[in-house]
Structures are given as structure tokens and as C-alpha cells.
Amino acid sequence: MAINFQQVNFSYGAGTSLEQPILFDITANFPTGQVTAVVGQTGSGKSTLIQHINGLLLPTEGQVTVADHHITANTKEKELMRIREKVGMVFQFPENQLFANTVLEDVMYGPINFGYSRSDAKNAAEIALKRLNVSETLWEKSPFELSGGQMRRIAIAGALASNPDIVVLDEPAAGLDPRGQQELLNLVIELKTLNKTVILISHQMDHVAQIADQVIVMHEGKVAAQEAPEQLFNRDIQWFTDMKLDLPKAGQFAEKLRQQDWQFEQRPLTIKALTDLINSRGTTHG
Amino acid sequence: MGNIMIGRFVPGKSVVHQLDPRTKIIGTFVFILLMLWANTWSTYLVAAIFVWFTILLTQQPLKMYIDGLKPIFWLLAFTIVLQIFFTGGTPVLLHFGFIKVTLPGVINALFVMFRFVLIILMSTIMTLTTPPTSIANALESLLKPLKSLKVPVAEMALMLSIALRFVPLLMDETQKIMNAQKSRGMSFSTGGPVKRAKAIVPLLIPLFVGALQRALDLANAMEVRGFKDAEHRTKYRILKYKKQDYQAFASLLLFSIIFFSVLYLI
Numbered sequence: 131m132a133i134n135f136q137q138v139n140f141s142y143g144a145g146t147s148l149e150q151p152i153l154f155d156i157t158a159n160f161p162t163g164q165v166t167a168v169v170g171q172t173g174s175g176k177s178t179l180i181q182h183i184n185g186l187l188l189p190t191e192g193q194v195t196v197a198d199h200h201i202t203a204n205t206k207e208k209e210l211m212r213i214r215e216k217v218g219m220v221f222q223f224p225e226n227q228l229f230a231n232t233v234l235e236d237v238m239y240g241p242i243n244f245g246y247s248r249s250d251a252k253n254a255a256e257i258a259l260k261r262l263n264v265s266e267t268l269w270e271k272s273p274f275e276l277s278g279g280q281m282r283r284i285a286i287a288g289a290l291a292s293n294p295d296i297v298v299l300d301e302p303a304a305g306l307d308p309r310g311q312q313e314l315l316n317l318v319i320e321l322k323t324l325n326k327t328v329i330l331i332s333h334q335m336d337h338v339a340q341i342a343d344q345v346i347v348m349h350e351g352k353v354a355a356q357e358a359p360e361q362l363f364n365r366d367i368q369w370f371t372d373m374k375l376d377l378p379k380a381g382q383f384a385e386k387l388r389q390q391d392w393q394f395e396q397r398p399l400t401i402k403a404l405t406d407l408i409n410s411r412g413t414t415h416g
Numbered sequence: 417m418g419n420i421m422i423g424r425f426v427p428g429k430s431v432v433h434q435l436d437p438r439t440k441i442i443g444t445f446v447f448i449l450l451m452l453w454a455n456t457w458s459t460y461l462v463a464a465i466f467v468w469f470t471i472l473l474t475q476q477p478l479k480m481y482i483d484g485l486k487p488i489f490w491l492l493a494f495t496i497v498l499q500i501f502f503t504g505g506t507p508v509l510l511h512f513g514f515i516k517v518t519l520p521g522v523i524n525a526l527f528v529m530f531r532f533v534l535i536i537l538m539s540t541i542m543t544l545t546t547p548p549t550s551i552a553n554a555l556e557s558l559l560k561p562l563k564s565l566k567v568p569v570a571e572m573a574l575m576l577s578i579a580l581r582f583v584p585l586l587m588d589e590t591q592k593i594m595n596a597q598k599s600r601g602m603s604f605s606t607g608g609p610v611k612r613a614k615a616i617v618p619l620l621i622p623l624f625v626g627a628l629q630r631a632l633d634l635a636n637a638m639e640v641r642g643f644k645d646a647e648h649r650t651k652y653r654i655l656k657y658k659k660q661d662y663q664a665f666a667s668l669l670l671f672s673i674i675f676f677s678v679l680y681l682i
Contacts, residue, residue, distance in 0.1 A: 181595065184599055186595050186598060186599065207603065207605055211601060211603060214598070214599055214600075215601065217599070218599075219595075219599035221592065221595065221596050224596065226589075226592070226593065226596075226622055226625075226626055227593055227596035227597060227600075227618075227622055228622065229617065229618045229621035229622050230618075239597075239600055239601075242601075243600060243601025244601045274625065288600060289599065289600065
């Protein structure tokens with residue numbers, strides 16, 4: 131399911147004296163079966179942007195198209211419910227949304243809201259919990275007795291339980307240990323192989339370089355760039371300073387090498403590309 | 417959530433902003449007392465002029481104040497209807513079965529409305545120009561005499577300022593949890609009353625868990641920074657009446673004199 135933003139403007143408190151414009155003339159698309167990373171400094175409008183995808187916020191002007199649904203300023207709650215079933219939304223620190231007596235009940239909450247029967251909801255929840263590698267021994271426990279990392283996985287399972295075609299993740303790796311972060315990236319890759327449309331907000335450019343098919347850069351409420359990571363991360367270094375963005379670690383390292391008079395066309399984006407670069411120099415000059 | 421104006425502080429540099437918070441609390445309190453006395457057209461006129469001037473002095477757009485009145489609209493409408501329908505007297509203007517609308521009833525309703533509106537406006541002026549923590553500090557200072565009666569004034573003021581500080585945080589938290597549960601298909605607008613009441617559970621439980629967690633974190637943070645009791649803390653902002661406060665008290669006195677002369681002489 132593809133998503134299209136067409137000239138979307140959004141303001142909080144539109145039409146009042148406290149009107150606060152946040153998004154300006156956003157035109158962007160999120161193709162089916164691809165991972166789109168949304169990056170930008172804090173306050174650039176990333177979170178506001180993604181809340182338009184399932185109609186938590188309605189555009190003040192313009193239109194968001196999710197598959198064959200159109201979201202405008204006047205879209206009704208009933209229509210939005212149909213869209214929300216198709217969009218799994220994982221917010222920052224999603225473990226704060228857990229509430230039920232057992233892990234299984236919590237994950238079943240979404241499917242039941244979307245009209246599944248109890249047994250269907252249970253099946254759906256079990257599939258989601260297995261996908262997130264939540265051990266079966268935890269299913270009947272209270273979510274509040276679990277560790278932070280386990281709670282995070284259960285919350286994500288809750289968002290994925292109704293098998294959405296679109297998955298939105300808002301900094302899902304924040305506060306996880308490196309291993310937990312890698313597990314999450316693997317989940318994103320798995321979702322992509324299932325032909326889901328994945329949208330990932332992240333501050334970690336290494337993650338972006340590793341898994342994104344395209345990157346949308348937000349800056350002061352506008353789309354500053356929408357392109358493939360190879361293109362984006364080869365932009366002029368000054369541009370990154372202006373956008374207050376970092377390069378992936380490998381790219382940063384390569385820039386240090388450039389200052390030592392190393393020459394290269396493409397900035398390496400992964401550790402592997404960086405070691406290849408260093409090795410190639412080693413063979414030619416060594 | 418952004419449209420609740422009651423109790424909201426808007427920073428500014430106006431004369432009213434710079435007044436000592438105690439001055440504003442006393443002023444508002446005295447004004448409310450006076451309004452309970454007001455029972456003639458001219459007294460309301462005098463009070464309205466006083467409020468109008470104070471609003472001008474705050475240098476905030478009038479719209480802010482009108483927004484402040486919106487949440488109490490229904491309460492106001494309800495009181496007015498009660499007054500109109502259930503005040504006796506003559507002459508009778510209209511009959512609806514056993515209910516009579518009388519001239520004193522209508523006048524009474526108007527008075528009650530003006531009283532409400534003016535009191536709310538005055539309180540809005542105070543909260544709009546005074547940060548909540550300053551209000552808590554001022555209350556602590558004003559209630560100091562109760563200390564001799566063993567009332568834990570300092571602790572209560574600290575609790576109040578912490579509670580006030582947590583209001584925007586909890587509102588924020590509520591919005592976040594609401595978004596998360598809405599994304600999972602929560603809906604407040606469908607189903608019968610029982611179903612709707614049940615729909616709040618997934619919102620309340622995470623909110624309580626979060627609030628308790630925050631409270632624990634705060635208690636720890638206070639303890640590691642050496643908090644023992646509120647009583648013997650020194651203050652960063654020391655309240656001190658300045659020239660403008662005496663001017664404010666003078667105008668309050670002047671207003672009271674005019675108010676009572678109008679009340680008893682006209």
C-alpha cells in the first residue's frame with residue numbers, strides 16, 4: 131500500500147489566535163514494499179508528519195492518500211478506523227501504552243477493536259508475538275512484570291497484530307541496547323520482505339544507511355530532500371551542517387581521511403565499504 | 417487540549433505581569449468579595465470598567481479572555497435559566513404552565529451572569545499573568561500565619577507547585593497514550609455508555625502507571641539533591657512588595673471606595 135502526501139499543510143489550532151503552523155506544503159510519497167526513513171532534527175515536523183498517515187492528525191490543507199483512502203480536513207472517524215486497521219503505528223517508547231492483565235490480552239486489543247472475533251484475535255496476537263520473539267512462557271504474565279526490552283517488543287507486537295500493510299516506527303530503537311537495536315533492524319528487514327510499506331523515523335544515520343530504500347529529510351516543517359541514501363549521504367558536507375544532520379559513522383570517518391588527503395568518489399556508508407576503501411589504498415600504495 | 421484557557425499562563429512584560437503574585441491574589445480575592453455585594457446596574461458598570469482597565473494593562477489580546485470564558489458557557493447558561501424560571505415576584509412577563517418568567521427574575525439572571533463573567537475574567541487575568549509556581553509561592557507566604565496552628569503550609573505549597581508542574585506533563589502523556597490506543601483502533605465515539613466507559617481503561621491504566629513512575633523518579637531526584645523538608649528550604653525567588661504593588665493596592669482601595677459609594681449613594 132503506497133502513501134502519498136499532496137501539498138499538505140498542517141497547523142495546530144487552525145483558525146484561532148493561537149494558530150501554530152507546523153507543516154508546509156508537504157509533497158512526498160512512500161512506495162509499497164520499501165523502507166522510507168524520515169530524518170531531521172528535533173522539532174522539524176517528523177512526528178507530526180507520520181501522525182497524518184493514520185489520521186491521528188488531519189491535514190489543514192491538502193490531502194494524504196493511503197492506498198485508495200483519502201484523508202483531508204473533513205474525513206470522518208469511521209473512514210479513519212478503516213485506515214488505522216491498515217497502519218501499524220509504533221510510537222516512541224511504546225511500552226507506555228501497555229495496560230492489559232496479560233501480555234496476550236494486550237496484543238489482542240487492536241484486533242478486537244478492528245472487529246476480529248476473540249479466537250481470530252488470539253491467533254493474530256500469537257503470530258505477532260512469535261514474530262517479535264516473545265517467549266511463550268511470558269504470554270500469560272502481566273506486561274508490567276517484564277523488563278523494558280520485553281515490554282517494548284510486546285508493544286510493537288500490539289501494533290503489528292492486525293497484520294497492517296503499512297508499519298510506522300517512530301524511533302523504535304531509542305533506549306535499547308545494541309543487540310536490541312539490531313533485532314529491530316532485522317524486524318524492519320523482515321517486514322520489507324513481507325511487502326509491507328515501512329516508515330522509520332530515526333536519528334541514527336547508521337541505521338538509515340543500513341536499511342532505508344529512500345530517505346525523506348525534514349527541515350523546519352518542509353521536505354528538504356527525498357532521495358535514496360546513496361545519493362543523500364553523498365551530498366556536500368555543508369548541507370549536513372545546515373540540516374543539523376550527521377553522516378553515518380563510516381562516512382564521518384571517511385571525511386576525516388579526506389582531510390588527510392585521501393581521495394574517493396563515493397562516501398562509504400557502511401563499515402564494510404569503509405574497510406574496502408582503506409584496503410584498496412593499502413594494496414595500491416602498500 | 418490546547419484550548420483550555422483557565423489556569424493558563426502566558427508570559428509577558430506588562431505591569432500586571434510584574435506585580436507581586438500576592439498582590440494579584442489579594443486583589444482577585446477582594447474583587448470577588450465585592451462582586452458578591454454588587455446588586456445594582458451602576459455597581460456592575462464600575463466593576464466592568466475596573467476589569468476592562470486591568471485587561472488593557474495586561475497587554476494580552478482580548479480574544480484570550482473570551483476563550484477563557486468559553487468552557488464555563490454551559491454552566492453560565494444553566495444558572496441563567498434557573499434564575500429566569502425560578503425567581504418569583506411581579507410583574508410577570510410570560511407564562512409556561514406553572515412556570516412564570518418575571519421581571520425580577522430576568523434582572524436577577526442578568527446580574528448573576530455579569531457577576532460570573534466578571535469574576536472569571538478577573539481570575540483569568542491573575543492566572544494569565546502569573547506563573548503557577550509563583551501562585552504557589554504567594555499562597556505559602558499569605559498562609560504563613562497558619563503555621564502557628566501547626567498547619568504544614570510549606571509542605572502544602574510545595575505539593576501544590578509540584579502538582580501544578582505535573583499538569584502539562586500529564587496532559588502531554590494523555591495525548592501520547594491516546595494516540596497510541598487510537599492507532600490500535602480505540603474509539604470513544606461508538607457504542608453505548610458502558611462500552612464508552614470501558615474504552616477509557618486502556619487510557620487510564622498507562623496514565624496511572626506513568627504518573628506513579630514519575631512520582632518515584634521525582635522523589636529520588638529530590639532526595640539525591642538533599643531534600644529533607646519543605647519547612648527549612650531557602651527560596652530562589654524572594655517575594656517583595658515594590659512600588660507598583662503599592663500603586664496596585666491604592667487603585668484597589670480607590671475602586672472599593674467608588675464601588676461602595678455607588679452602591680449606597682446611587
